[in-house]
Each structure stands twice: as structure tokens, then as C-alpha cells.
Amino acid sequence: MAVPLPRDPIADAQRNWEEHGWADVAAPMAAITAVMRTQQILLARIEGALKPFGLTFARYELLALLSFARSGALPMNKASALLQVHPTSVTNAVDRLEGSGLVARSPHPTDGRTTLIELTAEGRIVAKRATAVLNTEVFGQSGFDAADVDQLIRILGTFRRNAGDFTD
Amino acid sequence: MAVPLPRDPIADAQRNWEEHGWADVAAPMAAITAVMRTQQILLARIEGALKPFGLTFARYELLALLSFARSGALPMNKASALLQVHPTSVTNAVDRLEGSGLVARSPHPTDGRTTLIELTAEGRIVAKRATAVLNTEVFGQSGFDAADVDQLIRILGTFRRNAGDFTD
DNA sequence: TCCAAACCCTTGGATGTCCTAGTATATTGC
């Protein structure tokens, strides 16, 4: 960002909460606000790494998901469920990826309502290269130490389960 | 969301990463993906709580920031820096809040380039009520236990500092 | 003193997300 602030704005907000009689929820407020800001920072890094490929994070996630599908193709509703985004967001991503020639739509063999999406040869190559760059430039330099990574996976995993993401 | 998945999709992704020779970055990848999903869940809860007030999270954050400003007003560039969003996002939020009569723009007394934004009487009331609802419906029921809240604040605080958010 | 560089805000464009509604196809139940 431009210039670092002299003080942590979220810590300031937490202090404000405590001084206004909301001390009981000041900490969760700070934690949640920190999650929002962290997501913003990470998303910017990811999009920066993907820009050379003409990909956004949303499109990359779909490509990556398809690259791991054994059959090589997935129904759109399945992709929507696994990526946990609204069906219209998948439609949007597929429209653009199809326009770039990275994925193709095809009718489902037995269910006329369903549309399958699958990687093209080029899509598979781009997915592999983009993943390599993300791994080295973003995931490999996250700035979280190993112990904290484990903590995040545990804490956020519990949160997501409680939020109804999965029953596992 | 609709129906919980039988398994954690992020844990599956982590396994896929490990099986494809990227074991060294599989955990950070999972942690980062979890942050993205958690933000999505939290944002949905927040927006749901704010909907009755005709507010979005972006607009609420600006209202809350102004309500804590001693002088009662802030220059737009200051708000942009403290909220850590692009100046155009602040312009957008102010446009809408001004349209709702919750904030007002006024020229800076000594610097002709600067625009000050301040809460209107109604804006101050709405900010207070919206905060009360957020505190009870979202922050007070985050689903994170106290120890995990502290961990998140510590881990994400370190991350944000390293990312250049503040020097504190 | 005066003009170039720096700074502030806004406009316009591209993307992503969600919601609501509409069309087409399947499945269910009488």
C-alpha cells in the first residue's frame, strides 16, 4: 500500500469498542475485521500473480478444480457447490474462461438440464503454470510461520464446519 | 448455505496439493484458502445484519470510523488510509451515504483540494443502532472461542504488519 | 515570481458477488 500507518487501525478500533462499553465483543470484532483485511491483502497478491495469465482468482479456482476432477469434467452445479459460490458466479467465470478457450461447455449425456464444463488442452497447461507461480510467489511466501499455518487451518476449519460448510 | 458438503473441500484441496508434489506449500495454500472462505461467510453475516439499515459493510465501516473521529469529520484521503481501501471506493461509499442523508461533504477550510466528510445527526443515530445489532448478532456470536480469537488477532496482526499495513 | 511536480477527488471501465426472475428439463405423485 502507499505508506504504512503509524498504528494498527484494527487495534485502535478494538480500543474504541472497549471504551464505548462493548468490551465483551471488542476482541471478536477485531479478529473478524482482521480476517477481512487479511483476505484483501492475500487476494491482491494472488491476483497480481495471476495477471500475467489473464486469470483472476475466481477463474483460477475453477481451472484448478477441473484439473483435479478425475473425469476431467464437472457439472456447473457441482462446481458451484465445491467452490462454495453462487451459481451465477460460476456462469460468469465459465463465460470468460470459455471466451479465452481455457474451458468448454458440453451437454450432460443423460440430464438435459445440466451443463458440463471441462478443461481444454490449453486450459490444462495454463492451470499447471498458474499453479506453479502461485505456489512459489504466494503460498510459498505467505509470511505465516508453520505453527501459525496449523493454527489457522484448525481455527478456520472449525469455524467453517460450524457455519455449515461441511459435515466431515 | 444450501446443503453441507460431506467433506471439507479445502482439506481435499490440501490433499490434492500434497499428491501432486507441492507438499511444501500445501498447508499455507489451505490456510490462505480458508481465510478467503471465512471472509466470505463473515461478510454474508455482516451484510445480513446491516440490511435492515440499508447499509453495506463498506458504508458501515465509514460511518463507524466517522463516529469515532474526535472532530466529527475526516478528510476523504484520511478515511481511505484508515479503512485501507482505494480512494475511489470511499468516493463511492460517500456518494451513497450522502444520498441517504447519513453523511455530508464539506470543503476543507484551508486546503482546496480536500473534501471533509462528517456524520449528520441521523447518520450518528444509524451508526449507533447498526453497531448495536452487529455486536449482538455477529461479533457476539462469532463461533470463535476466546482463545482462538486471541490467536487470530496475534497471527493476523503479525501478518498485516509484515504486509506493510502499519509500523506500530 | 512562476511553472513543474505532487496531491486530492471524481469519472468511466472491467470484474466479481449476490439476488430475483425466467426458461427448460426431470422427477414425483395422484
Next chain:
DNA sequence: GCAATATACTAGGACATCCAAGGGTTTGGA
């Protein structure tokens, strides 16, 4: 077998974010 209900995808609209560019205001060095 046929009508009612459910499911799948898409179109259109509201919002938010960022980037690039433009116009007005200040500041600072020649």
C-alpha cells in the same frame, strides 16, 4: 399418463473493488 413440484442454468440489476485518466489546488525549486 399428466399435472405439480423440483432442479439447472442464464439474464438483468445492485454493489463493491481496483485501475487509469482527468481536472483543480498546493507546494517547491529554478
